[in-house]
Amino acid sequence: MARRPRENAAAAPAPVTVTVCRGCCCGATAKHPGIDHAGQLARLREGVGGAGKVRAVDCLDACGHSNVVVVSPSAEGRRAGGRPVWLGWVLADDMIDEVAEWVRAGGPGVVPAPGTLDLQAFTVSRRIREGLPD
Template structure:
């Protein structure tokens, strides 16, 4: 009787860079940021990130004083290299959206430093806020 090779479980796909965009009570509203095309920004961000990562919009990240808030979370590889989620505030200009897409395509946190002026937009959140976020 011939022996069959043991089946190896399929490798789980590596977690990509994730860009979380706040679109709740303050972020993403024309009431707080008139003249900003919020839907256009989200579409531009998705196009800029492309297949290098994923972009998701959430209701509220509870950091309204920094509106518009975007969190760039490292890929699995970036985490292994020491990368941690980077909170960016006041993401209102098109060049910032383009730089986020460029960063994700280059590998994101833990792999490469943030390009352009993104480091000036970075802020720290409280543990209460950070721990209360959905996975």
């Protein structure tokens, strides 16, 4: 059977992707009382808007850095050498706003992270990095 070509064969370029951990520790009121986790996710989605994609996942296995957010570069950012940036302890609204601003500006590989986010960045093992869902 012959395959029909798609109407829009040109795939849209991959946007900046923000992955928000919402598993056992991240997003848990028991670990972070007083934090509106659902509100933070909504704020991030609203702040990023059409500049990127925000997704919540169950667990990124970096619980010692809870609340974890991973900002992955767009196709353009990856071509420029950008790699995913793992941010830990993203608990305050101003941090959420800075992530959204960075995504709107182009994200990893396109523009440097705001200096305050550098303080949140951490390195994970290859095993954990490779387990990040697509």
